[in-house]
Amino acid sequence: MPWLARQLVRLVVVLFCVTLLTYMIVNILPGDVAIVILGNLATPEDIAGLRADLGLDRPMLVRYFDWLGSALSGDLGRSYRNGEPVVQAIIDRLPVSLQLMVMAQVVALGIAIPVALLSVRRPGGLFDRISASAAFGFLAMPNFMLGIVLIYLFSVSFDLLPATGFTPMSEGLWDNLESMILPSLTLGLIEWTVLMRVLRSDLLTTLKEDFILLARAKGLPPWRVLLQHALRPSSFTLITILGLNIGGLIGGAVIVEQIFALPGVGRLLLGGIFNRDLILVQGTVAFIAVGFVVINFLVDMLYAVLDPRVRHVRFRS
Amino acid sequence: MSGQPNMPLLSVRNAQVSFSTARGPLRAVDGVSFDLHEGRTLGIVGESGSGKSVLVRSLIGLVGESSGAGVGGQVLFEGRDLRSLSPREFRSVLGTEIGIVFQDPMTSLNPVMKIGRQIGEGLRLNRGLDSKAAARRAVELLNEVGIPEPERRAQQYPHEMSGGMRQRVAIAIAIACAPKLLIADEPTTALDVTVQRQILDLLQGEQRQRGMAMILITHDLGVAAGRSDDIMVMYAGRAVETAATREIFRSPRMPYTEALLRSLPRLSDATHTRLSAIPGRPPDLARRSGGCSFAPRCTYRTDHCDAEQPPLTMVGGRGYACFHPRGVEPGGAA
Ligand SMILES: Nc1ncnc2c1ncn2[C@@H]1O[C@H](COP(=O)(O)OP(=O)(O)OP(=O)(O)O)[C@@H](O)[C@H]1O
Ligand code: SF4
Ligand SMILES: [Mg+2]
Numbered sequence: 001m002p003w004l005a006r007q008l009v010r011l012v013v014v015l016f017c018v019t020l021l022t023y024m025i026v027n028i029l030p031g032d033v034a035i036v037i038l039g040n041l042a043t044p045e046d047i048a049g050l051r052a053d054l055g056l057d058r059p060m061l062v063r064y065f066d067w068l069g070s071a072l073s074g075d076l077g078r079s080y081r082n083g084e085p086v087v088q089a090i091i092d093r094l095p096v097s098l099q100l101m102v103m104a105q106v107v108a109l110g111i112a113i114p115v116a117l118l119s120v121r122r123p124g125g126l127f128d129r130i131s132a133s134a135a136f137g138f139l140a141m142p143n144f145m146l147g148i149v150l151i152y153l154f155s156v157s158f159d160l161l162p163a164t165g166f167t168p169m170s171e172g173l174w175d176n177l178e179s180m181i182l183p184s185l186t187l188g189l190i191e192w193t194v195l196m197r198v199l200r201s202d203l204l205t206t207l208k209e210d211f212i213l214l215a216r217a218k219g220l221p222p223w224r225v226l227l228q229h230a231l232r233p234s235s236f237t238l239i240t241i242l243g244l245n246i247g248g249l250i251g252g253a254v255i256v257e258q259i260f261a262l263p264g265v266g267r268l269l270l271g272g273i274f275n276r277d278l279i280l281v282q283g284t285v286a287f288i289a290v291g292f293v294v295i296n297f298l299v300d301m302l303y304a305v306l307d308p309r310v311r312h313v314r315f316r317s
Numbered sequence: 318m319s320g321q322p323n324m325p326l327l328s329v330r331n332a333q334v335s336f337s338t339a340r341g342p343l344r345a346v347d348g349v350s351f352d353l354h355e356g357r358t359l360g361i362v363g364e365s366g367s368g369k370s371v372l373v374r375s376l377i378g379l380v381g382e383s384s385g386a387g388v389g390g391q392v393l394f395e396g397r398d399l400r401s402l403s404p405r406e407f408r409s410v411l412g413t414e415i416g417i418v419f420q421d422p423m424t425s426l427n428p429v430m431k432i433g434r435q436i437g438e439g440l441r442l443n444r445g446l447d448s449k450a451a452a453r454r455a456v457e458l459l460n461e462v463g464i465p466e467p468e469r470r471a472q473q474y475p476h477e478m479s480g481g482m483r484q485r486v487a488i489a490i491a492i493a494c495a496p497k498l499l500i501a502d503e504p505t506t507a508l509d510v511t512v513q514r515q516i517l518d519l520l521q522g523e524q525r526q527r528g529m530a531m532i533l534i535t536h537d538l539g540v541a542a543g544r545s546d547d548i549m550v551m552y553a554g555r556a557v558e559t560a561a562t563r564e565i566f567r568s569p570r571m572p573y574t575e576a577l578l579r580s581l582p583r584l585s586d587a588t589h590t591r592l593s594a595i596p597g598r599p600p601d602l603a604r605r606s607g608g609c610s611f612a613p614r615c616t617y618r619t620d621h622c623d624a625e626q627p628p629l630t631m632v633g634g635r636g637y638a639c640f641h642p643r644g645v646e647p648g649g650a651a
Contacts, residue, residue: 209424210419210421210424210425211424211425211426211427211428213374213379213419213425214417214419214425214426214427214487214490215427215438216378216379216411217377217379217411217412217415217416217417218411218412218438218439218442218443218490219408219409219411219412219413219439219442219443220408220412220438220442221405221408228430229427229430232429233427233428233429306429307428307429308428308429308474308476309428309429309474309476312474312476312477
């Protein structure tokens with residue numbers, strides 16, 4: 001099957017499984033949105049009436065396919081709680097989450113690539129050993145804890161950065177960045193470790209290749225050999241890990257948005273769960289699933305950008 | 318030309334390379350010396366594992382401390398001691414004066430860089446060409462090494478070419494900066510039999526036309542026969558016989574060389590030959606004996622051979638490492 005078709009099939013399968021599964025899980029959660037909305041003192045008749053109004057009295061599968069039908073036409077329904085269209089709620093919060101994830105990736109790659117390059121210059125040397133220990137330390141730290149440590153260091157002790165809250169870009173780029181630095185560090189400082197280790201090990205393999213020897217024989221200085229010859233052919237596992245990590249990154253973002261009180265999609269989702277706002281949860285999860293597949297698709301495209309051999313195989317007529 | 322008239326272009330004295338392995342130190346190259354004069358070709362011949370690649374790679378700094386190897390001896394290039402140069406000076410000699418072609422063009426070209434750029438890279442670095450001029454020169458070089466449609470090929474990646482074409486590209490890279498010395502490390506071993514001769518002819522043609530000196534490494538005496546002035550036979554990391562090519566073929570001294578010659582088919586296409594015709598296997602370099610390393614496979618072996626290692630003896634402009642050389646001793650002459 002051509003590559004593009006395979007990607008599309010993957011998208012459809014993932015979406016179907018994920019949405020059906022969430023629908024089922026959300027439905028067996030204890031608690032009832034009607035009670036949440038009406039309060040504990042509501043009469044059983046009131047509750048039954050509201051449930052009928054919301055369409056909750058129909059069998060689950062019927063409701064699921066109903067939801068799926070409108071979801072496919074771009075309508076994710078309206079929040080049970082406040083009637084806001086789910087699509088609109090997501091669109092409002094998406095920029096915050098996207099900015100968080102992009103900045104976290106920048107932090108992670110911005111640390112991982114230079115550290116890997118520096119550590120392969122003398123494998124087993126001082127820098128290599130220190131960076132390996134540092135990576136191990138960060139890797140062992142849960143992100144909520146790292147978040148709290150960072151808040152303590154940068155906001156409480158030195159008062160350099162805001163501890164929580166979000167400033168939109170419209171109120172000034174610097175203020176906006178300031179409010180995002182700690183959250184992105186919280187995610188990125190953990191992610192760089194894995195990226196650095198795989199890049200380092202692939203670099204070491206590449207550096208033994210004949211074409212590296214040939215580059216050295218041309219008289220290229222060591223740093224040019226590393227950057228111009230070794231880095232690109234060593235980056236394929238890194239990219240695979242980037243793709244695989246997207247799930248973890250989204251999960252991390254949900255937690256980090258909570259810690260730092262960022263109004264992102266993750267907080268929308270958690271709020272929905274607490275309120276038993278099924279339709280909001282359902283829509284948000286479906287959206288995240290699409291995002292996951294789309295980002296993986298983009299990551300997969302990167303292979304083709306970086307490796308002409310992949311380009312050759314994929315886009316042969 | 319440069320230097321004194323009789324000074325060799327490359328002079329190697331007592332080259333040593335050892336690796337530390339799990340089984341102890343492994344002496345891959347053990348006291349090899351040779352001279353190479355401008356415009357001449359030295360064939361280095363020996364079985365797989367005899368240390369040919371490690372020797373030449375250590376000469377140009379590709380095997381060394383950075384790869385965990387211990388390197389010893391002296392390497393003079395145009396009278397300059399290469400091992401005492403600063404890294405920067407060394408790279409500049411390497412980039413401008415010495416070109417190398419590796420065995421396998423599948424692995425010696427960067428898979429994610431366009432051919433033209435790989436050829437032009439050295440020119441930009443060492444000859445100060447701008448990228449346009451380097452690209453133009455790369456196309457000329459592709460043309461020179463016999464690649465049709467050079468403009469189009471320069472824009473391609475290595476995987477879009479056949480093995481023979483890739484080796485032509487590797488040759489173009491090696492000669493790009495007009496080096497005085499070309500090292501070809503088994504340049505045809507990985508190629509189809511049909512293109513082996515073309516590649517060898519190309520190398521020889523370039524060498525003659527440009528007046529380069531060449532080290533041609535092969536495990537096939539037949540390849541070295543018509544294409545080298547002198548031959549150095551290596552066995553277990555040592556030079557065991559050195560002589561002018563025609564001397565070697567007329568009367569080999571060392572029993573190993575003799576065995577190599579005997580395993581050559583007389584008439585047929587010499588490039589087919591495998592050296593497996595000699596019974597036995599080369600010794601384990603991590604467990605050297607005190608005697609001649611060829612002794613276990615030698616038909617002329619005596620107790621003396623097991624007790625002591627034969628030194629490389631120079632007699633009348635040629636050298637051999639054997640206590641019972643062929644064609645010399647009254648009792649041992651063939
Ligand atoms: N990095 C290394 N570490 C340990 N031993 C090595 C290393 N590189 C080479 N050797 C050993 O050095 C010896 C000589 O190897 P070398 O590659 O020079 O042989 P060769 O004559 O070029 O053989 P071939 O014809 O197969 O290319 C071999 O025994 C090999 O195992
Ligand atoms: S020294 Fe002895 S064993 Fe070694 S090659 Fe000569 S005759 Fe054979
Ligand atoms: Mg070799």
